[in-house]
Amino acid sequence: MSSPPVTRTPRLPLFPSARSSGRAPAPPAVRLPRLLLRGTTTASAALVLAGTVLAAGFLNGHYEALRAHEVVAMVLGGVLTVQVPVAALVRRAAGPAGERGPWWPLAAAALLLVADGAQTGTGYERAVGVHVTLGVLLVSAHLFCLVGAWRLPLTSPAPEPSASSVSPVSSVSSASSVSSAAVEDGPGRLPRPSGTGTGPVEVAP
Structure with a gap:
C-alpha cells in the first residue's frame, strides 16, 4: 500500500527582496542618499560607543586611553x-510621486x-560631570538615529490596482453565465432568481 504524496509548501525567503515583496526599488536620487545616511549613522554610533569604552578605560587607570578618546x-x-x-540630500530627494524625504x-x-x-568643549575644560552626563545622552541619541536611518525604506510602494486595470476575463465569464442561464430557461423568459420558491417570469411579447 503506497503512501499518499506529500505536498510541500514553498519556502518564503528570509530576507525578501523588492521584487518578491511587490515593491519597486526607489530611484537612485532617493536610494543613494539613504544608503549614505545609513553608513554615516552606523559609523557615528560605532565611534561614540568606542569613545565610551575608552573613557571607561581611562577611569580604570589606563591613562593612554585618554589620547585615543x-x-x-x-x-x-x-x-x-x-x-x-x-x-x-535625503530631505531634498523627491520620490516617484514628487514627495519630499523626511x-x-x-x-x-x-x-x-x-x-x-x-x-568636546566640556572635555577640554575638565567639566567631568557635564561631560559624562552629555555623553550618556549622546550615546542614546546616536542609537536612535541609527535605528531610524535603517528603518527608512529603499523601495517605493507598489501601485494600487485601478478600476481600469481589472481583467476583462471576469466580465466576459459573468456575461456568458447570464446568457447561458437565459438559454436554459427558454426563450422569452428571464433568468431564474437565486431565491427559492420562485418560478420563471413570463415576458409579454
Missing part, C-alpha cells in the same frame, strides 16, 4: 560634519553636530 572625538566630529549634507535626519544631524562640539 580624544582622537575618536575628532573623527566623530568629521563624520557628523559629513552627515549634515547627506541628511539634506525632515528629521537633517534636524538630528545638525543637533548632534552642535552637541558633539559642546561635548
